[in-house]
Amino acid sequence: MVQSLCRGGGGAPGALAIAALLAVPVFAGSVLLALVRGDPGALLQLVLVRLPVATFFAFASVTLVARLLALVDALSVSIMQGGIGALGAWNAQLTSANVGQDFLSALTCLLITFSALVTYIELLVRDSAVSIVVAFIPLIAVATL
Numbered sequence: 001m002v003q004s005l006c007r008g009g010g011g012a013p014g015a016l017a018i019a020a021l022l023a024v025p026v027f028a029g030s031v032l033l034a035l036v037r038g039d040p041g042a043l044l045q046l047v048l049v050r051l052p053v054a055t056f057f058a059f060a061s062v063t064l065v066a067r068l069l070a071l072v073d074a075l076s077v078s079i080m081q082g083g084i085g086a087l088g089a090w091n092a093q094l095t096s097a098n099v100g101q102d103f104l105s106a107l108t109c110l111l112i113t114f115s116a117l118v119t120y121i122e123l124l125v126r127d128s129a130v131s132i133v134v135a136f137i138p139l140i141a142v143a144t145l
Contacts, residue, residue: 019138058141065134
């Protein structure tokens with residue numbers, strides 16, 4: 001995820017690269033404004049406080065989100081493996097009881113298919129929402145300059 005934010009698909013720049021490109025003119029404009037006003041305190045605050053904080057915030061937040069997503073994905077995999085094992089055991093009990101094997105097997109397959117479809121839709125929506133939010137974090141950091 002961090003690589004996709006640093007370098008977008010198809011060679012396009014990612015959110016961090018775009019934020020870096022936007023930060024250069026914003027930083028240069030802030031330096032020029034401080035020089036025109038004759039305010040060395042504002043220049044020092046910009047160079048020593050605001051720029052490092054904005055840069056740290058952008059990279060730390062993207063890295064934190066990427067690690068949290070990896071953790072959630074690992075937890076989801078472990079939960080899904082347990083659920084699949086329990087569903088297999090339930091199906092084995094139903095087929096061993098000889099109670100309408102064909103109907104119950106078809107019902108179980110439909111339930112599994114529906115659950116997988118809902119899970120994929122949820123993951124697609126989650127991934128899209130997180131990508132949009134994380135893409136704006138570096139831009140917000142640039143706006144604080």
